[in-house]
Amino acid sequence: MLNKKLQIVSRHVIKQRLGHKAWRCQSTIPAASQSYMHHIGKEPLAYRNVGQQLELAASQFGSTEAIVSCHEAKRYTFRSLLAEVDRVAAGLLKLGLQRGDAVGIWAPNYIQWYLSMMGAARAGLTSVGINPAFQGPEMEYCLKKVDIKAILATESFKTQNYYEIVRDICPEMADSEAGKIRSDKFPHLRAVIIDSKQSLKGALRFDELLDLSNASEQEEITKLQREIQPESPCNVQFTSGTTGNPKAAVLSHYNFVNNGIHVGSRNELDGERICVQVPLFHAFGVGITIMAAMSKGATLVLPSAGFSPKDSLQAIVEEKCTVIHGTPTMYVDLVVAQRKEQLPLGKIKKAITGGAPVSPQLILDVKQVLGVEAMHSVYGLTESTAVIFQSLPGEEDDRVLHSVGHLTDHIEAKIIDEKGCVVPLGQPGELCVRGYLTMLGYHGDEEKTREIISADNWMRTGDQFVMEADGYGRIVGRLKEMVIRGGENIFPKEVEDFINTHPQVVETHVIGVPDERLGEELCAFVRLHHDVDPKTFTKESLREYAKGKIAHFKVPRYVVPVDAFPKTTSGKIQKFKLLKKFEDSFHTQKSKSQSQAVRA
The missing domain is CATH 3.40.50.12780 (ANL, N-terminal domain)
Incomplete structure (x- = not known):
């Protein structure tokens, strides 16, 4: 826990x-x-704790709408929200989760996300926010890092199928009874709850979670609030570090x-x-x-x-x-x-x-x-x-x-x-x-x-x-080498470690470069194996290699093959010189484009 x-x-x-x-x-x-x-x-x-804060909101603003999901055509007042949240909380406890257990929430902006987070808080569990763009290896890291015991996810979004990703990294799920997963790779994982209309092997539907408990068990959630200390863990946010692996x-x-x-x-x-x-x-x-x-x-x-x-x-x-x-x-x-x-x-x-x-x-x-x-x-x-x-x-x-x-x-x-x-x-x-x-x-x-x-x-x-x-x-x-791309915090070391797994790459160094729309973009300088034609290693080929392995926003927009990296006498990479190289190259390309436009 x-x-x-x-x-x-x-x-x-x-x-x-x-x-x-x-x-x-x-x-x-x-x-x-x-x-x-x-x-x-x-x-x-x-x-007070989050559950008590929600109770206070329900008493003060009961009939006021708490949340409206336009794309789902769903609405909850603060009063009706509290009732639904307690169904989630009671359902999670009915599955055997205990105070302090980690519950991963893996979905874009659906009402299910809100209900799951509040339900976990009311049950004395710790919600874990997981980026919906994460791929299998990133999800695997999250599961192991904080010993996630249950995952609540939507079935799919855009090209992501969350159920299939979990099934691929935890194949035992498909042969398990819902809520009773046993996996050597993920010994703490017990339940996967998917917001879906269809039955999926080894997973519980979100609607089924809501119906697991009875009225008496839901009423117990209110009594539980006085036992949940305000100083106790409520949520885990993954934030990248210079080691390349996200910290929790x-x-x-x-x-x-x-x-x-x-x-x-x-x-x-x-x-x-x-x-x-x-x-x-x-x-x-x-x-x-x-x-x-x-x-x-x-x-x-x-x-x-x-x-x-x-x-x-x-x-x-x-x-x-x-x-x-x-x-x-x-x-x-x-x-x-x-x-x-x-x-x-x-x-x-x-x-x-x-x-x-x-x-x-x-x-x-x-x-x-x-x-x-x-x-x-x-x-x-x-x-x-x-x-x-x-x-x-x-x-x-x-x-x-x-x-x-x-x-x-x-x-x-x-x-x-x-x-x-x-x-x-x-x-x-x-x-x-x-x-x-x-x-x-x-x-x-x-x-x-x-x-x-x-x-x-x-x-x-x-x-x-x-x-x-x-x-x-x-x-x-x-002081940190963090890149903020459109509000997403990205640390170069994580991206460098990934690109270095490419069979054509010898060494990679990533920097943030200015971008008018996103504030910053990623530029990867790569040293390739001597028998690799630099023209074949492009941002398109890198993006293709990254599919299913790393979140899309971490894939560099610019890829620059180099023969060597500028270094200090102690062997440290001089990233400011890489930035200068990028700026010189960008201005040269911009000048050529303007010159061609004038001639045209």
Whole structure:
């Protein structure tokens, strides 16, 4: 069970487990000039679990719509949602799952995802968000990493058939009784629940899960809530690391509930209707969207299973959405679609964005083309339950452009240099944070947990940051080699390790390169075996090789064969020179294209 294996049920236990000295530094900077702030909020922190938060929402906003799925033609009020969630919770416990067990949720934006996550929380289980783009090997890693005991998935989406992928990596399932899987490869896996109308060998249909329990067993779920401690694990988010393998960040009920309350308050979501373009499995979806909406009685509107700008526009019109959630890339596509469709969007109060910086032109387009009154930004990490800094109500556009927002309530933040000393206000350094939002730790990886969280609970973000005296902050660079492609966090090492499995490849190094639409794209520099014709190794051939092995968004857009890599005298690859090589090549190609256009 996750909560036993982690052995973390409170922040005190984190201290005991880390057991190393906190970063300390004797600073000569006057306290008032230090890059340190503790933003004490007006609204107190809440001590309750996610299930109790849902009960509170049902009592406060009972007849208000909690979620609407346009593509499924389904609607739930907060009151009816709670009843359905408890059917899921009771069904999972009836299958033999126990408190703390991990439940993988593998699906795009269907109502089933929401019901499954809330059902797991109400049952005292730990939901595990799995990227719906993951292929078999990636799913296999997730199953083993956190000992997933049950998988809840939709049957298929686009080219993905989730049932077939699970069956292929766990062939024993096809010969097992539903809910009683026995696999040597996955000893913890017991049940696979598929949202399907047809019976699938070894799997339980989602409708069957709902019907497993009786009314008395569902009533027991309400009594169970007082036993689920707010500090206990609630959710696992996979986040990539420099080792190439995703780390499993464990978040608590306390993280989720308070993050939702303070994001919801800062963005004034009371009673709003939110067009949800972000994936629910992601930190943006589960923390900034689901929990914030629940805390303020806001309605979530799911336009489509996967992002579709045309469906989003239609949903905004038909469901009278007043708020939009999305990454900058999504807003770029939404603007393009609206210029074509010219739909009467109505009054949209705000567009909330995160995951990448926004450009001045995008803010202008969102306001002029979509008719949005204000754009709000949020900044945070998966490990910080999604939000550390966020926009204040009524702030000017200039703030969104030149900062990531104001420090959120009840959070401490400081900027330190390489020695751990706090730097003066306005000077860059690494951002560290402390407060209710800090994850419990990385599951099964105490060493990595110690690297990011000190004994006195300061969490290092790895971002180069500047803090101003008024509490606003801005990113000036990254300490980690992370690429943010359209809101998706990608670490080059994972992609490099994959490409290096190609039989034609000797060595690979991947960098992030600028992209007007996605913010960043991947470029792979590859050294091939001497007998390989470089012309045969292309982005198309690499994409074909990657099918079924790695998520599509991790496949580089640019592939550049090289004879050798620039290195330091100590043998380290100089990636900044690779970026220069790409930029020189890009500008040369662009100049040729412009020259040819002029001659034509």
